[in-house]
Amino acid sequence: MHDMTLAAARKALSERKISARELVDHHLSAIEKLDGEINSYIVTTPEKAREAAQAADAKLAKGEGGALCGIPLGIKDLFCTDGVQTTAASNILRHFVPPYESTVTHNLLRDDAVFLGKTNLDEFAMGSTNMTSAFGAVTNPWQRDGSSTKLVPGGSSGGSAAAVAAGLALGATGTDTGGSIRQPAAFCGIAGVKPTYGRCSRFGTIAFASSLDQAGPMARNLEDCAILLGSMAGFDPKDSTCVDRPVPRYEDALNRGVKGMRVGIPKEYRPDNLPAEIAALWDQGIAWLREAGAEPVEISLPHTKYGLPTYYIVALAEASSNLARYDGVRFGERVPADSLDALYEATRHTGFGEEVRRRILMGTYVLSSGYYDAYYLRAQKVRTLIQRDFLNAFENVDVILTPTAPSAAFAHDERPTDPVQVYLNDVFTVPASMAGVPALSLPAGLDHAGLPLGLQLIGRYFDEETLFAAGHVMEKAAGFAKRPALHAGNVA
Ligand code: GLN
DSSP states (O other), X not given: OTTOOHHHHHHHHHTTSSOHHHHHHHHHHHHHHHHHHHOOEEXXXXXXXXXXXXXXXXXXXTTOOOTTTTOEEEEETTBXXXXXXXXXXXXXXXXXXXXXXXXXXXXXXXTTOEEEEEEOOSGGGOOSSSOSOTTOOOOOSOOOTTOOOOBOOOSSTHHHHHHHHTTSOSEEEEEESSSTTHHHHHHHTOEEEEOOTTSSOOTTBOOSOTTTOEEEEEESSHHHHHHHHHHHOOOOTTOTTSOOOXXXXXXXXXXXXXXXXEEEEEGGGOOTTSOHHHHHHHHHHHHHHHHTTOEEEEEOOGGGGGHHHHHHHHHHHHHHHHGGGOSSSSSSOOOOXXXXXXXXXXXXXXXXXXXXXXXXXXXXXXXXXXXXXXXXXXXXXXXXXXXXXHHHHTTTOSEEEEESOSSOOOBGGGSOSSHHHHHGGGTTTHHHHHHTOOEEEEEXXXXXXXXEEEEEEEESTTOHHHHHXXXXXXXXXXXXXXXXXXXXXXXX
């Protein structure tokens, strides 16, 4: 069971070669052995998981059950789960137990998935290292060849990525506001999909930046992601930005091939300081697609350079507004004080970590009168230009290929102390988020130290299928199969 993909497990379950109970027990015992070191789960729910597995087995025995019947998943601890603590990795929500289920997790449960627990993340999904969690940093299951230095898993969905990579879940949910599915997927050698904004409901997902937040699947390969996305996506009247369009069978798109497909290669994604091995992997990706019959085309996305600065205005403005609700009165922790103002201050000061406080301050600043026009309004205008870049490009190409991140995973103690240096990690992922177009990351190769590197595909609105088709071609060519050092199969 160590190296089974979600698709293979599903087949084995339906043929009754394994039981859902065995599969869940296997994962729970792997978590017990390894997660002390990795810290990918904030909480596990073994009793609930075993109960759900038993119910799944009963359905499977009758030849019934949904598309994910008996499949053990990790759920990013940003999705509200009815009766199970949901913390956003923040002290302010440390004891929060939602009385309702997010739509995405509801959809997965409808299809009879089994939840193993809630996975770790950067506090309120703000970060790219998973080091800002109030529940401790996550350790990437991968290590550099010949070194046991602890590396970051990326973020913010770093717990989900690490759990999947280490064999502590067959798949996981992530959320992506500016790269939080794609970058940790790349750092941990797995696949991750940020669907079109509006494809998955945001209802019950704790908000970071509402015009950017989008849920998506993380799994060992794109077929598994396709299966998960088919379950997670769909219209939800409870989220007014969720789009009413039928959900395709994404799995059917995997083998479409890329003959005649035009693949855009944006010149702005090749900065002078791009590491040579990442540039080489990108060229390799281009070659794989060309060999399979696609036509690479150089394109320009001229406003790319404004992606990062405008993202860090828009996202922080929205975050400052969204996080205003945590005031110690209705939700979460409360630090008592003599006056209401003092209660707010004390609660928010002790409840939020440093990065979250920094972002609330900056977000409030760019929204304040006098600065609103200069920062927020201008950023929104530039956002429109970024979006137009993509619309123009997609008149001429079907899909865009870039690296996912400008580096491989770095060590916990190599994280830059300057927050802006950390933000630079999002340079390749943020533009697609600003435009709302779908994008995925697939594991494409290893760097000189044996660490995974990812390639990113960006597509037209609601055309996740073309991403799956092109991604699957590269996945087959890459044949990425190496296991990380910390893996369930290595400790069994
Ligand atoms: N790393 C980015 C940030 O810190 C993106 C986070 C995300 O996508 N949630 O904002």
